[in-house]
Amino acid sequence: MRVLIAGSGGQLGRALQASAPEGVTVIAPPEADFDITGADTVARVVAEARPDLVFNAAAYTAVDKAEADETLARLVNVNAVGLLAAAARNAGAKFAHVSTDFVFDGSAHSPYLPDATPNPLGAYGRTKADGEVAAREFHPSPLIVRTAWVYAAQGNNFVRTMLRLMGERDELKVVADQIGSPTHVPTLARTLWALADHGGTFHATDAGVASWYDFAVAIREEALAAGLPIRAERVLPIRTADYPTPAQRPSYGVLDKTATWAITGPARHWREELRDCIKDIARG
Numbered sequence: 001m002r003v004l005i006a007g008s009g010g011q012l013g014r015a016l017q018a019s020a021p022e023g024v025t026v027i028a029p030p031e032a033d034f035d036i037t038g039a040d041t042v043a044r045v046v047a048e049a050r051p052d053l054v055f056n057a058a059a060y061t062a063v064d065k066a067e068a069d070e071t072l073a074r075l076v077n078v079n080a081v082g083l084l085a086a087a088a089r090n091a092g093a094k095f096a097h098v099s100t101d102f103v104f105d106g107s108a109h110s111p112y113l114p115d116a117t118p119n120p121l122g123a124y125g126r127t128k129a130d131g132e133v134a135a136r137e138f139h140p141s142p143l144i145v146r147t148a149w150v151y152a153a154q155g156n157n158f159v160r161t162m163l164r165l166m167g168e169r170d171e172l173k174v175v176a177d178q179i180g181s182p183t184h185v186p187t188l189a190r191t192l193w194a195l196a197d198h199g200g201t202f203h204a205t206d207a208g209v210a211s212w213y214d215f216a217v218a219i220r221e222e223a224l225a226a227g228l229p230i231r232a233e234r235v236l237p238i239r240t241a242d243y244p245t246p247a248q249r250p251s252y253g254v255l256d257k258t259a260t261w262a263i264t265g266p267a268r269h270w271r272e273e274l275r276d277c278i279k280d281i282a283r284g
Helices: 011-018 039-049 063-068 070-090 123-138 158-168 185-195 212-225 258-264 270-283
Strands: 002-006 025-027 053-056 094-100 143-147 171-175 200-203 234-238
Touching: 002 011, 002 039, 011 185, 039 070, 053 070, 063 070, 063 123, 070 094, 070 123, 094 123, 094 185, 123 143, 143 185, 158 171, 158 212, 158 270, 171 212, 185 258, 200 258, 212 234, 212 270
Parallel strands: 002 025, 002 053, 053 094, 094 143, 143 200, 171 234
Antiparallel strands: none
């Protein structure tokens, strides 16, 4: 099986390469050689790779910046998805695309099912929702996997940011009225490989739910237990209204994973995954 990965340099792209099953040949061009926004480049790279599967692990994820530059976000999150999906279709390959809980408005009171109707609040969510539409428009049976609160031992993510700030400040204030499920990237990558033979829409996060405040408190506790240099003595809960941002975020983004876990088995609780990540960071 030959698998082409778009976005190979990101935290998910790297994890997909590291967890590729035996017998899979991974083609992971550096992003400088694989401009997914260029139609000619996408068509050429996919044709040369002769893949059985194209994984799109690339995305514009700067939620607040997208409010001021939706055009760029749309280029990556919508136009490029259509190009990749069409190229995969033309090559006779499967197509897998990663989306987000931000396609929902957060008004639900129970986990969002995969067939729930998207209703994004901001530019980032709009482009990701439209990207799902593009995947389905240009490929006959794409795999679309929505995830949330993604983090890894490397890269730019909430865990790394919290660890840096906790090493610099005595006190942190973190939003406590936005609820979701953290997702450790290695687990997400393994789930994507397990779903690779399927088409349709699935959800994938770690088990359990948390607020960003809960997540931050856990990061501090696990970092202290792992011996990382933590200066912060307190993490205080605040409301979303106390921390205004350009983009409105869903207050509830928990995703229903029942269909996914029927295939992969249940995921581990997010706290266990966080502990493993912090230990990896502590080991350097």
